[in-house]
Amino acid sequence: MKYTKPLLKLIEQFQRFPGVGPKSAERMAFHLINQEMSQLEEFSKAIIEAKTQIKKCSICQNLSSNDPCEICTNYERDKTTICLVSESKDLAAIDRADFKGLYHVLGGLISPIDGIGPDNLTIKELIGRLGKDDIKEIIVALDSSTEGEATTLYLHRILSPLCNRITRLGFGLSVGAELEYADELTLSRALESRTLIS
Amino acid sequence: MFLKKLKLTNFRNYADFEQEFNTLKTIIIGPNAQGKTNILEAINILATSVSDRAERDSNLVSWNNEYALIFADIQTKDDNLNIALQINSSGRRKLKINGVAKRAPQADLLGNFFCVMFSCEDLYLIKGSPSVRRSWLDSILFQLDIKYHKALQDYQKSVTQKNALLKNSYESGMSRKALKEQLDIWNEQIINFGSEILIKRLGFIEEIKVVAREFQKNISKGNEELDLIYQSTVTGITSNIDQMKISFKKSLEESFEKEIARGQSVIGPHRDDLTFLINEKEAKSFASQGQQRSIVLALKLSELKVIEHRKGEIPVLLLDDVFAELDESRQDFLLHNLPPNIQTFITTTHISDIQKELLENAKVIKIESGKVLNLVG
Numbered sequence: 001m002k003y004t005k006p007l008l009k010l011i012e013q014f015q016r017f018p019g020v021g022p023k024s025a026e027r028m029a030f031h032l033i034n035q036e037m038s039q040l041e042e043f044s045k046a047i048i049e050a051k052t053q054i055k056k057c058s059i060c061q062n063l064s065s066n067d068p069c070e071i072c073t074n075y076e077r078d079k080t081t082i083c084l085v086s087e088s089k090d091l092a093a094i095d096r097a098d099f100k101g102l103y104h105v106l107g108g109l110i111s112p113i114d115g116i117g118p119d120n121l122t123i124k125e126l127i128g129r130l131g132k133d134d135i136k137e138i139i140v141a142l143d144s145s146t147e148g149e150a151t152t153l154y155l156h157r158i159l160s161p162l163c164n165r166i167t168r169l170g171f172g173l174s175v176g177a178e179l180e181y182a183d184e185l186t187l188s189r190a191l192e193s194r195t196l197i198s
Numbered sequence: 199m200f201l202k203k204l205k206l207t208n209f210r211n212y213a214d215f216e217q218e219f220n221t222l223k224t225i226i227i228g229p230n231a232q233g234k235t236n237i238l239e240a241i242n243i244l245a246t247s248v249s250d251r252a253e254r255d256s257n258l259v260s261w262n263n264e265y266a267l268i269f270a271d272i273q274t275k276d277d278n279l280n281i282a283l284q285i286n287s288s289g290r291r292k293l294k295i296n297g298v299a300k301r302a303p304q305a306d307l308l309g310n311f312f313c314v315m316f317s318c319e320d321l322y323l324i325k326g327s328p329s330v331r332r333s334w335l336d337s338i339l340f341q342l343d344i345k346y347h348k349a350l351q352d353y354q355k356s357v358t359q360k361n362a363l364l365k366n367s368y369e370s371g372m373s374r375k376a377l378k379e380q381l382d383i384w385n386e387q388i389i390n391f392g393s394e395i396l397i398k399r400l401g402f403i404e405e406i407k408v409v410a411r412e413f414q415k416n417i418s419k420g421n422e423e424l425d426l427i428y429q430s431t432v433t434g435i436t437s438n439i440d441q442m443k444i445s446f447k448k449s450l451e452e453s454f455e456k457e458i459a460r461g462q463s464v465i466g467p468h469r470d471d472l473t474f475l476i477n478e479k480e481a482k483s484f485a486s487q488g489q490q491r492s493i494v495l496a497l498k499l500s501e502l503k504v505i506e507h508r509k510g511e512i513p514v515l516l517l518d519d520v521f522a523e524l525d526e527s528r529q530d531f532l533l534h535n536l537p538p539n540i541q542t543f544i545t546t547t548h549i550s551d552i553q554k555e556l557l558e559n560a561k562v563i564k565i566e567s568g569k570v571l572n573l574v575g
Contacts, residue, residue: 110380112359112360112362112363112365112366112380113358113359115366117363117380118379146355147359149387150356150359150384150387153382153386153387154380183301184344184345185345185348188345
């Protein structure tokens with residue numbers, strides 16, 4: 001049996017979401033139409049508000065309701081260290097790890113196959129910041145994928161004349177992991193980046 | 199290694215196949231296009247993680263089904279091994295080894311079970327395109343070295359990205375300087391992964407060459423000297439990783455203009471080839487039909503030896519309809535040069551193609567349209 005047209009349209013909308021297949025889309029659509037009208041109004045209001053009220057911080061390019069954002073205007077943060085991330089969700093992850101410096105959101109990773117080159121990232125904005133502020137260290141915190149690696153290399157080349165200390169995240173065992181369960185590749189990276197016991 | 203039990207569900211034309219094996223030899227007999235080779239293909243996937251025939255995973259799932267399952271009970275030298283592989287038509291896989299779910303179904307499958315597949319297609323190894331020889335190298339190195347699989351995956355990703363960049367730059371009229379800057383970041387990864395691949399390929403060829411030469415000499419009664427030469431698009435390949443990286447970098451620099459003109463990455467292991475020489479003459483152009491068969495036979499026997507030597511396990515041998523292609527003396531040579539306790543699976547359309555000696559103590563399975571008919575022997 002085919003679904004009625006409005007229902008079909010709703011299912012299609014959900015299917016456009018990242019990581020949502022036909023079955024999940026169906027489930028979400030049915031969940032929605034079983035809700036109270038007031039609930040739905042609140043939901044659609046939340047979507048519109050999110051879209052209209054969320055801006056990009058003109059300094060760090062993070063999503064925020066204020067421009068400049070809460071992080072860039074916070075006097076207690078260390079203004080000499082800047083952490084480069086690909087997306088806002090990575091920023092949130094690093095921030096949960098108690099990083100106290102500033103951020104810069106690149107807006108993606110270099111990936112020619114998806115048509116993303118360096119010009120599509122916020123590198124110009126970053127270089128502008130380096131000219132203005134006294135940045136002592138840049139931490140590159142990107143995915144450990146071929147695209148993340150390529151972007152890290154590119155940034156290193158572009159930024160090394162502008163900053164003396166450019167670092168990247170370490171590779172190794174996840175915290176609390178038992179050695180015997182770690183895969184070979186992680187272990188060999190961990191061996192390469194071993195450190196002195198201090 | 200001994201495959202004790204194989205169960206297939208929705209795999210190719212098998213809705214449900216289950217067999218236990220307790221003889222060293224299993225002969226799978228039936229008319230053409232009934233699914234004999236599908237059984238060998240399933241066993242081969244357990245060792246190499248890839249299918250030698252299917253372009254994509256969805257081709258392995260029987261029509262109108264969501265997933266295919268391969269279950270295997272294997273006896274290794276000193277342990278039991280149980281593999282459960284689920285192949286979804288969407289292309290995703292799930293893998294359990296000894297009941298434990300694995301995170302990387304492709305990579306974690308490798309290095310557990312070993313086999314050598316010998317089919318009619320292998321006769322193209324000599325005269326076929328370079329890609330045939332590269333896939334042959336890859337399928338063995340996947341089994342021998344898990345790191346090779348990962349390096350090849352990352353290498354291929356970088357090459358794909360570099361090709362996209364070369365293509366985009368042409369269309370968007372990117373400046374030379376910008377293109378050079380961006381090519382460099384992909385080339386750096388291509389050099390790192392590519393050098394690792396080259397070193398491992400060279401090491402394997404050095405090892406198999408010695409064994410294959412001996413077999414070839416014996417098949418030809420001392421008349422033929424076989425040699426294998428790895429032909430790389432990288433000039434100055436060596437067995438030293440740091441030196442290899444320098445050579446690789448230099449070759450890429452020299453081909454910079456050529457790669458831009460072609461809009462394609464032309465340097466690296468994805469463009470390399472392997473040459474076989476018989477008495478110093480290139481087999482591709484000079485070898486007779488019979489000599490080609492002898493070389494392939496020597497290579498397959500050597501493949502067995504190298505896997506056995508490196509892994510300490512005798513791999514399972516899969517012979518897919520090859521007896522029709524080998525004359526009596528080559529059949530004899532094959533049979534008398536196998537390790538005595540090797541498990542062998544043989545497919546054939548006519549039992550008469552197979553020597554009597556092989557039929558002794560063999561289990562015979564008759565196949566028709568993806569079903570086991572009856573058991574003889």
